[in-house]
Amino acid sequence: MILKSIITALLGLTIYNIVVIQFFPNVKVSRHYWQENQIKAQTYVFGNSTPDQVIVGSSLSARLNDKNLPGYGKLSFIGQTVFEGFRVILQRKDLPAKIFVETNYLLRPLSPDFNSSLENPVLFYARSKMEGLRDEKQPLAIVSNKLDNLVKPVVNALARSQAPGTKPSETNPHFENALNNNIEASNRIVDSNEVEQRFALLKTYVDRFVGRGAEVIFFEMPVHPKVAACTIPKAIRKKMKEYFPPTVYKYIEQPDCTPYQTTDGIHLQLGEADTYAVYFTAMRDRIFSGLAKEK
């Protein structure tokens, strides 16, 4: 019974891999944010080539639409920091030529679990050889994805639902609540030792990247003006300039936040994300065309 079960399972795994590679090579299903993060990381690590430019950040820059930033690798992980992204970058032999580092959530607690399965040598090897073991190909996730269309009419019949669509923040009854929570979180007192340790860690990574020939460009995502004026964002800006002087390091400065209403105080609405992507691209071009002229 034990042997039969194990052999059948391994046979199933082999068949699943063949089916996945042959018939569904482009299927990528993420059902929750952790899975979405892992898929991004695995796509980067197991991709055929290292992208030339990579954005590393949190859920704030995860809002940026890939279509507006073609050619960029994106390691913006929901609920995480840039440090998890740095570890992913270091898993490939080659570094990207340019690394854009979001600075908004530098002080968020690090996630010890995020990189553990990616960095596990056994899992890494298995996933590099068998696509069926990667998060994007989880069979139950694929099944539940297919179920969405079946669930929709049933749920609609049960619920007195509004037409689907993103509610604008102005009419979202929870916007004020969410904004206030984010203002409160951004005004909390932070241990100065922890801040120093975190910036020292950032410096270590940046020095390592620069030492290996990559260019590091810092950027701060726009947020609601009230959040932008809070103590933590201000403290981060100040520390950034201390550790990474603008005379030496490149910055895409945070734009004027007044037009950005956001969905909850920190995350851009879809249209706002598009607007910021245009700004981001223009600023990047200005930085590098300036450099080209200097050269």
Place this chain on the structure above:
Amino acid sequence: MLFNSFPFLILLIITFCIYYIPYLKRFQVPVLIISSLIFYAFGEPGLVLLLLFSAAINIVASYYVAFGRKEYRRPIAITGVALNLLGIAFFKYSPLFAHTFLHSGSDLGQFLLNIPLPIGISFFTFEGISLLVDVWKEKYFDNRKMLSPSLSKHAQHTLFFISFFPHLVAGPILKAHDFFPQIGQKKFRDIQWESAFKSIVVGYFLKMVLADNLKDFTYWITYPYFEAHATIDLLVMLFGYSMQIFADFAGYSLIAIGLAALFGYQFQDNFLFPYISGSFKEFWKRWHISLSSFLMEYLYFPLGGNRKGKVRTYVNLMITMVLGGLWHGAAWSYAIWGMLHGLALAAERFCGDKFGTPSSSGYKFLKGIVVFLFVTFAWLLFKLPEFEHVIAYFRSMADNTRLTPGYSLISSILVYSLPVVLYHLSYLVKEKSWLAPVHRFKFAGYAIMIFLILTNSGSSGAFIYFQF
């Protein structure tokens, strides 16, 4: 150390290999003790000292209760139990005391709030109490036959009983009278491979595939995120959480049972398909059996149980359930959770005495649904320990009827909950004759679970019951 981590796998393999080396068979117990201490020390090495200190109290107290002078047995046993309770009160309930009675800015308040919670303290404390009471009462075994008269041997056995890694940090709670008789040399050929395999596969499947995925969907029950979800989302998430907490804890217990079996030890079942229960009493005979039977034997019966009249029975029931609730965590919401279950048990008993219990299957079925709904809604107090957040959740359920439901959230929760539902249904129909041919293909069920463990595991999360 987590059961679903690579360091644990390595520790397990090494321990298993050394354990069954014939030349070292005399050292089987010390091998397991060392392995268990490594397992416990992996996260926070300093807290091993507390585990050893707790074990030392129980070693000395139980030894002198068993072999000391007769007139000292009672005071030593009481002192031992009191020291166990003081330990758990200090480490687990000091923050609750500080929150409730002290100003958080005061020095004492700050000190109490910063006391670390040693993982597994609720489990190994209860095991120590079980040893002292069993030795004192001698209800289940004769001390002179069961316990070694050599203090060092007794110390070894007691430390092994308390620290054996499969149950150390999240149970099942062992009772001395179940475990001590099993201590002895084990042989490789006596391993019950099939039952160990089944427990381990089902356990890992419940934990890694179901609970670890469901946790990322039920995450949105957290305050304030749930406020932005539609009523139907909130209901489905609560259902999902009910499935998750079962999968998480029953999964852990099954893994523990399977691992113990690999070393020749038998733990009793900790979960017996609790969501099929037709009454609250039955639910507590099926859910976390090692805790409910502990509370029954070591608290409810000593309080007088149902032998001292109806009023005392209800009072004893409420005391047992409220303390059982508080055992789960240092927050008043856990006491309220226990109280709600106590009230349900008392009401059920009262109605049964007054009106009798109808035996029709329709009644049983309906009552089963009521029990399930009650239990599921009560889990909210586990997920949201702040009582005002629980109220806010119910308010959102009432207010958010017009928000757009999250279809993918709902379908995902249904898909990952379905195996738990099927698991319970399989128990209901397992004796049916029409199922006999299917039993030949049981291996396929285990194969599917192994396949899904390999391809569909969620993010590794700590077991929910670690916090208790």
